[in-house]
Amino acid sequence: MQTVLIQQIPVGPMANFSYLIIDMASKKTAYVDPGFETQKVIDRSQKMGVTIDKILITHTHFDHIQELDKAFEILKVPVYVSGIEIAALEEMRIPAHAVVDNDCISLENASIKCLLTPGHTPGEICYWVENHLLTGDVLFVDGCGRVDLPGSDPQKMFQTLKKLAALPDETIIYPGHNYGPTPTDTIGHQKKTNPYLAAALKGEQNFFNVRGVF
Numbered sequence: 001m002q003t004v005l006i007q008q009i010p011v012g013p014m015a016n017f018s019y020l021i022i023d024m025a026s027k028k029t030a031y032v033d034p035g036f037e038t039q040k041v042i043d044r045s046q047k048m049g050v051t052i053d054k055i056l057i058t059h060t061h062f063d064h065i066q067e068l069d070k071a072f073e074i075l076k077v078p079v080y081v082s083g084i085e086i087a088a089l090e091e092m093r094i095p096a097h098a099v100v101d102n103d104c105i106s107l108e109n110a111s112i113k114c115l116l117t118p119g120h121t122p123g124e125i126c127y128w129v130e131n132h133l134l135t136g137d138v139l140f141v142d143g144c145g146r147v148d149l150p151g152s153d154p155q156k157m158f159q160t161l162k163k164l165a166a167l168p169d170e171t172i173i174y175p176g177h178n179y180g181p182t183p184t185d186t187i188g189h190q191k192k193t194n195p196y197l198a199a200a201l202k203g204e205q206n207f208f209n210v211r212g213v214f
């Protein structure tokens, strides 16, 4: 029995996805990564008759937070971000709650678990609710996030992907970009088709030094 519904919304010129995590009974909704086309996402929420009551950030690269100031001004709801990356929001003068690994954010009848998943950035958070995992720029369908950027760390990405590979096979991933052959997939299928996840699962640490750039 599912408590939440995930809406995947393509936004902007870089194949980004924003997401709505909707608690179906209460209609309370979390808006994940207001990078682009905030108004389109808010319009979608209004059409569905749901109420955005918090904003969650996976990581603070510009294509995930560029319109956070706009979203915050319109919605005026609490913002949650990794404590490790909160400085980027302070610079934007956006007040935010700092989350740490294993924190839970309540959405009325559902609980969204925060998984610290560094590698692409130092403090990226994946949001896990029921069998849904919003993976930001950590894990894409058949790929993983770049690890050659300032703040990236290939070995942390290796550890992070090992952690995600240990989640139940039926977990559905919802990436931050539409880079794969399908917009979502399961962890179980990704173990077979995603070379980065497969390498992490097999303990092939060097794979990430040589080929850790997507």
Ligand SMILES: [Fe+2]
Binding pocket: 059, 061, 120, 137
């Ligand atoms: Fe990113």
